[in-house]
Amino acid sequence: MPGNGGEAALTEPSSLYIHIPFCVSKCPYCSFVSWPGMDSLHQRYVAALLREAEWLRQNTSTQPLSTLFLGGGTPTILAGKELAAIVTACKGLFGFTHQAEISIEANPKTIDLEKLTLLRRSDINRLSIGVQSLQDKELQLLGRPHSADDAITAVRLARAAGFDNISLDLMYGTPGQDHKSWQQSLEQALSLAPDHLSLYELTVEQGTPYYQQLDQGLLDLPDEEELAAMDQITATLCRQAGLVQYEISNYARSGYECRHNINYWQNGPYLALGAGAVSCLEGRRQQKTSDPRLFCEQIESGQSVVQEEECLEPAASFRETVIMGLRMNQGVSKERLQRRYEMELNDCYGKTLIRRLVDQGLLEMTATHLRLTARGRIFANQVMAELV
Ligand code: SF4
Incomplete structure (x- = not known):
């Protein structure tokens, strides 16, 4: 089949990623497409997303969605009713399979019981909370807008709102951290009985304030020995808590592995909507316009929002599938x-x-x-x- 990167019989996509590129503030380590201080654009952006979703539905052949992931940025910076409208529109346009996994990323500072209840009623059944650390000093150094107490409260509110699939994101190898403080954060996180944990080592990306600080010798990062001790602690505590590692950075109770991300690691096809979002279909990867204002203008005037496109040769796609697949324990x-x-x-x-x-x-x-x-x-x- 021409244009499919030479791959045999890829199935139609049944995964959709939606990017919400807004945040309360910009964390100094962040290289994601995320913008603080754009509150006045939210409503217009949601309208643009809905138009892009309709266009996508009309121009792509898909299956009912088995996974939908609202990521960011900080999706929960939007109003509960805006998020519910996006999910409802996707359900109407693409359909959801029975037991579809509908995930949303949340920042503890942007959720309350009312919003969480609305989200849970809108078919969202998986909540991924960006905790990062449960030490206030570390959270400050990470530039996070929330405290450890805010994160703990967020988990309790999510349970009260009916979420029975909760993932927590934590970071290790961060400034000022040592293996003891990592152990405390992880123990506290596990005491909240999460169904899933994503534990990422900090990587200092070019173009971020952290990169500059590292360059100037101003970033106090844990050394190799500390990192190895943190890995040991992670393995021990997760095992004791019954969370099984299924990917290099991800641990889950049995049956709570993130199906959306497993599709990425299998290098499967996925659709994407929103500023900066990346889709991968038939060996062709497209990235949408990153700037949310330009994204809205392009959608409103009927222009393409594809900013970059890459078509992988079969051998390159094969190697990518091997490398991504090796991230998973299986x-x-x-x-x-x-x-x-x-x-x-x-x-x-x-x-x-x-x-x-x-x-x-x-x-x-x-x-x-x-x-x-x-x-x-x-x-x-x-x-x-x-x-x-
Ligand atoms: S909350 Fe997440 S997406 Fe937003 S600036 Fe911080 S790291 Fe980046």
Whole structure:
């Protein structure tokens, strides 16, 4: 099939990502498409999103959505009724499968019981709360607009509103943090009985205030030894709490793994709406206009909002699928690779590379999957670099 990156029989997308690019303030480590101080644009942006959704429905062949993810930015900066209107519109246009996973990211500072109740009634059944730390000093250094108490209250309110699938995001390797404070944050987070945890190591991205501070020697980051101790603590505490690691940074109770993100890691097709959002269909990746004002203008005047487009060659797409799949503990399915690309691992990497990584104890080949070993997960970046 022309234009599909040479991939065999990709299914129609059943995942949709919607980007809400607004935040209360800009965190100094953040490189996402997110803008503070645009409150006056919210209503216009929601109207533009709804128009883009209609256009997408008319011009794309899709299945009913099995996952919808409202991410940001800070989606919950919008009014509850605006968010409910977006979800209702998507349901009407695309349909939802039975037991579709409908997620929203939330900042503790932007939710109360009334908003959470409205969200829960609107088909949203998974809440991902950006906690980041449960130490006020660390939260201040991270530039977060909320306190540890705000985050704890948010989880309690979410339960009271009827959310029974709650994920918490926490960061480690952050300024001023050591393994003891990480242990305290994680223990406190686990005491809230989350169904899912996303635990990300801070990466200092170019163009952020943190990058400048690091350059000037002003950022006090934990060293390798501290980071290794944090990894140990994470493994022990999550295991004790019954949360199983299913991806390099993600842990869940059985059955609460994030299906939307699993589709990303399987390099599956997904639709996207909103400023800065990225979609991937038939081997073609498109990024939408990042500036929300320009995005609204383009939608209102009927112009395209595609800012960048990339078409991957089959071999590049194959390698990407391997690398993304290795992020998951189960690894990448050999049968799926063969079915999708009509190619095997050795066709892409030659006979020796995978064998060497297996011999070094970094990769493991099971009857059905290629996956990282426990040691391979520690050196995941180096392994991925060899497989790019
Ligand atoms: S809340 Fe999230 S998206 Fe917004 S500025 Fe902070 S890190 Fe970026």
